[in-house]
Amino acid sequence: MTRPDLPRTVIVTGAGSGIGRATALCFAGRGARVAAIDIDESAAAAVVAEIEALGGRADAFAADVSDEAGVQRAFGCIASACGPVDTLVNNVGIEITGPLTGFSLADYERLFAVNVRSVFLCSRAAVPDLVRAGGGSIVNLASVASFRTWPGDGVYSATKAAVLSLTRAFASELAASGIRVNAVAPAIVDTPMTDRALAVEPDAVEGRRRRERLHPLGRLAQAGEVAEAVYFLASARASFTTGACLSVDGGLLA
Template sequence: MQRFRDRTVIVTGGGGGIGGATARRLAQESARVGVLDLNHEAAEAVVAQIREAGGQAAAFQCDITERAQVEAAVAGVQAQLGPIDALVNNAGWDIFKPFVKTVPAEWDRIIAINLVGALHMLHVVLPQMVERGYGRIVNVASDAARGGSSGEAVYSACKGGLVSIAKTLAREHARHGITVNVVCPGPTETALLDSVTEGARDPAKLVEAFRSAIPLGRLGKGEDLAAAIAFFASDDAGFVTGQVLSVSGGLTMHG
């Protein structure tokens, strides 16, 4: 498939498990991919994989919590790859603690990365999409936003914010030819899951509990999420906006 021929897409957190898989999937379908990540080496590694496979991509080190860095990265993508057609707000971070054991400094970091960072990306990219009369935005939230998740209160709140803003922006910008949708991963094999489970008393037991609770019998993989994200970012979803899709192996079955 070449659904993204002549399209430029930004993927934040593009050096990670879901982000890397998404960047590779989009590039396989002929997208020019701007891979943004705080870890520049990780972003470069994904870009190298894409280029080795014959795709087009460029890496940009970016702390999405810093507005100036977001503006510089977006400008860099435009200069190297062209006008931005799609944005995948994927970057995220969490800690695994009961809410009453967290401290405000932890809230600040979780909110800055998971919510404020996405707001920066949206605020910088949306005006360009409006001007061109076209855009595809995909927020990567979490099923924690839809059903709650013990030990992830602030993270859940942030991901709920990504769902809510997607629905609002979908309404505000439908007339501009812009769609805004949300993909909600369930437990997925990523470095973030590893960091979350490290806070548990028995990480292996927690991971096995996740796996046992999933009807399809396994944790998600980055590629599972990439397929859903690619759909929403493509013109196949041109008449779909303001929607939320769980990709969780049946762990959650929201209507």
């Protein structure tokens, strides 16, 4: 049975920017203690400083969550600093695009390591704590690319389809332990990652407009809108929801 007081302590991966930062701020603003993990120590520290300035509680942890030893160290430090964890948000992700014939094996392996292996490693590390807590929630960041793809986006889309598959499998496996596992599938979000993609285009302004036109609502998602969906799935308001994927896509998949 899902505990009604969740979330109390949440781990957010990739918490230093974008959706991860917005998610950390969202949970902290509702009283949860946040363990902010990022490969960039200064980025994690910056979001913790933001949370503390707003009166919240948070701790920063630097880790590469695609590395097994790094995950084990980080989760050990979190247990010591924050106590029992009841919520995990597997947010970290990267996007690398390119045509099949020019796509390197190194980029293929990096995409799967960051986007998929991290979900496996962090979920595996979190489950014992969630069981000891009497139940909890895992929310994974999937994507509209879990359902459809575009030229040059094939490998990225494959990683996000894998995240959705892991979500459903883990939900079935962990339900008996009171652990719900769900996913959020954003469309294109106005984040630093999108800004970096636009920066390499010949016309960044037209590139943004083109992306906006993909969405029937006519704009990009804001990171805070995605964070609200993540919080909903982690909270008791979604107590009978597991194995689900909530699209936050401005109608793109309609």
